[in-house]
Amino acid sequence: MESADTEGDDLLSELLKPLRLTGVFDSRWHVNAPWAIEGDAEQSCAVLHYITEGGCWITADGQTALELRTGDLALFPTGTAHRLSDRPERRGLALGTVLPERQPGTSGELRIEGDGPRSRLLCAGLHYDESAASGLYKALPWALVLDRTQVDQEPLLRDTLRLLAATDRPVGPGDRLVTLRAFEMALVLAMRPLLRELADNPSSLPVLRHPGISKAMVIIATRFAEPWTIDSLAREVGMSRSAFTAAFRELVGEAPARHLTGRRMQEAARLLAETTLPQSAVPQRVGYQSTVGFHLAFRKWYGMTPGEYRTGSPSAA
Known part of the structure; x- marks a missing residue:
């Protein structure tokens, strides 16, 4: 442990x-x-x-x-x-x-x-x-x-x-x-x-003083590809869903679902811009079982499709 x-x-x-x-x-x-x-x-x-x-x-x-x-x-x-x-x-x-x-x-x-x-x-x-x-x-x-x-x-x-x-x-x-x-x-x-x-x-970052939220953020940062839900995250850190969601929002400044999505989108953008990984393989690498769900989430987050992002990124060019 x-x-x-x-x-x-x-x-x-x-x-x-x-x-x-x-x-x-x-x-x-x-x-x-x-x-x-x-x-x-x-x-x-x-x-x-x-x-x-x-x-x-x-x-x-x-x-x-x-x-x-x-x-x-x-x-x-x-x-x-x-x-x-x-x-x-x-x-x-x-x-x-x-x-x-x-x-x-x-x-x-x-x-x-x-x-x-x-x-x-x-x-x-x-x-x-x-x-x-x-x-x-x-x-x-x-x-x-x-x-x-x-x-x-x-x-x-x-x-x-x-x-x-x-x-x-x-x-x-x-x-x-x-x-x-x-x-x-x-x-x-x-x-x-x-x-x-x-x-x-x-004390400069209160989130570090909260063992449950600190652990959840490490999980999101390093294990984002796993099929997490808010319920399973809360259980993993030993908190109820309501207490976990409220504490996370207060200490981190955003809801845990948005924070998890942001981390997944960040990694997806990196894979598209900096690697030659086939676009079809990206969703599973960042925790999405559904390709359609991934495309919808990516477009909502970045305002463009994954294909458009890869084509237009300086690294890809």
Whole structure:
């Protein structure tokens, strides 16, 4: 029998692992105090800030202000609106006025000339497929921070961030693809120690404190191909159907049936886009005994048939 700690680790590794990025806008900031930039909420986009020199404050409505110093890294998993500034109380310019075009696949530079201390930052918007974001991912804290010591304990993360922050990066064929994958690797490397910390301090994610719901989410993450129903899931974790459904919805943010469907659809999309598995074999691989039922569910989830998805996916192309 697995321990609660093992289940928590499995849950985090399966459901909170970073999403595959679809595009990145990155920028390098050269700012001298006084300065402040107001960022809007980003949809389907994680936000990353890495301090290469100086420091800054990060503030958001209803949240405790965070102070970052040289070498610190801040990650906003769901793109919560926030302000960066040299002082926490300072109000400033809207990000759209200083970096109006922030399309994925492009880079920018921001300069603010003041008389005060200088700071340099690497900032990036990491766009991901919204359909792959689980309820648990969306429940992550608004901001996750690794201080310089924690970053230095992950040498590959530290060196990747320093390379991405450099203004004289080598440019050549495939540069944007290399940049995209480098940011994706940085996101993965940053999430690893953050997830370990969450596993050690589960109060940040209440679902980890509930043995039944935590176990159910591990089952959905790893055994989604089995013919589960809400009744059989509830029995498997030792709960009544009504108590299981209510607790799952409260802690995860969506009904267990939708969460199970989402996991199955996520795997189906991966099989269609990234493998040559015959389309006829996909339904059974993701827990559907009926091909018609699978097609109806897939079309409702993605707005297209499995065949259309495979034909139109970049990986398939």
